[in-house]
Amino acid sequence: MRLRSPRQNLTCMRKKVMLCVWWNFKGILHYELLPSNQTIISAVYSAQLERLAQALREKEPALINRKGVILHHDNAQPHTARITAEKLRQLEWEVLPQPAYSPDIAPSDYHLFRSLQNFLLGKKFNNEECLKNALTEFFASKSQEFYNRGIKMLPEHCAQVEENNGNYIVG
Structure with a gap:
């Protein structure tokens, strides 16, 4: 089961909060602000990975037991x-190889967050609870096909990055 581990900065009460979200081909598995x-x-x-593991045990036990977890995250220092490497060994999760940082192959950047930014455009949040409600609404509004398409586009984007020698992909 492939999981994505992205982050996005959001504004709540004039303060920036960071959204960390993990998702697979079915939808959102866990997120934190x-x-x-x-x-x-x-x-x-x-x-966070430990909390994600708990969410997976609750939401996707059959997938974990049958196929194991393949985590896709970038090469940021905390990753x-x-x-982190010890935690991933403890969880027995495989990490999808990632070339040097390239946002072009992060499905969250080119798929999930682009759509989320459009949804949040012009919205203001008075408190964290309002922001969480908006995020829950957004995540629920997306079909399983939306999430599935984001994961399925990953091999194509990896090939494009490789073809362009790691240069930014436009479009």
Whole structure:
């Protein structure tokens, strides 16, 4: 089961909060909002992976037991740190190989977040609960086919990045 691990900055009450979301071909598995003063370091990311594992045990037990987890995340330092590598070994998750950072092959950047940005355009949130409600509404509004298409486009985008020697893909 492939999972995506992206982040997006959102504004709530004039403060930026970070959205961390994990999804697969069926939809959203887990998301968290981090306060503006919190940075993603390996300890934070490892704790998030543990919460994701719990969400997976609850939402997708058959997929975990049958196929295992293949995680797709970029090469950001918290993702490659020793603490994170140990957590991934403990969870027995495979990590999809990732070339040097390229947003062109992150389905969340070219698929999920582009759609989320359009949904949030012009919206203001008075508190975190209002933001969470909007996110829940957005995630629920997307069909399984939407999420499935984002995952299925990954091989094509990887091939395009390789063909362009890692240069940015327009369109």
